[in-house]
Amino acid sequence: MKKLFPVLIFLFGIILGLINIEITNKDFINILVDYSLPKTKKELSYKLLTSKLSNYKDNTLNYLNKNLRQKKIIPVIKEESKDPLIYIYNTHQAEEYETSTIIDYYIKPTVTISNYILEEIFNKNKLYTYVEESNIKEILNKNSWSYSYSYKATRTLLEQRKLEYPTLKYFIDIHRDSITKDKTTVIINNKSYAKILFLIGLENPNYQENLIFTEKLNNKINQKYPNLTKGIYKKGGPGVNGVYNQDFSKYLILVEMGGYQNTPIEVLNSSLALAECFMEVINEY
Secondary structure (H helix, E strand, C coil): CCCHHHHHHHHHHHHHCCCCCCCCCHHHHHHHHHHHCCCCCCHHHHHHHHHHCCCCCCCCCCCCCCCCCCCCCCCCCCCCCCCCCEEEECCCCCCECCCCCCCCCCCCCECHHHHHHHHHHHHHCCCCEEECCCCHHHHHHHCCCCHHHHHHHHHHHHHHHHHHCCCCCEEEEEEEECCCHHHCEEEECCEEEECEEEEEECCCCCHHHHHHHHHHHHHHHHHHCCCCEEEEEEECCCCCCCCCCCCCCCCEEEEEEEECCCCHHHHHHHHHHHHHHHHHHHHCC
């Protein structure tokens, strides 16, 4: 409740126009994750929190000044682990989810929300994680590349981060599907989840190696969360990328987390499930 109270004060401040700052708060992810864990007395507070703050802005969740009475944001330097194991990024950073709160006009939830949820869970379990925050659109513009070159843009980041952090072994590219909610949502134990789909590029000559790792993860998820995944979509042929940078590593997965009509809370639930199963699978390695 101590964590929730200042958030609610902040909300009412926005509504009344008393606090004029952007919601770009990584600390909010920590609160959201905390309140999504097994709940007893926290249940009411969790529902209140998530109904009020289920959206957050774009692809850079910066730190918000902890003293909400101040109007200025005190920036906090992001400290990366010296030996990160997992790299999380988004080739299509601007893919958005459904807005669902009183501040819809103020914040846009994008696929990047899963990045920080996974990062929080992984780091708490000492699986140190690097979340990419470079702007893909800027890379495209700088090189005069069209949107279709997005995978080429993220390839440059993959290669750069691997040089900087040789310990990186697992790579997760998070996307969002473009089909309607009835096809991207599942109810498990009375909780709504955004369905997960894995994609494998058949033009990668070593795609079987990616497939083996992805199958392990897909099977683990469906074992623990029946019907949460829609399986593995193998994609190749004329007119498609067909590689999706999976030739970079046999442990590079491309996951589509729900669709454009899913809410951030459904994405949260699926991200927690993905994190849990991902950790179990890589422990086998």
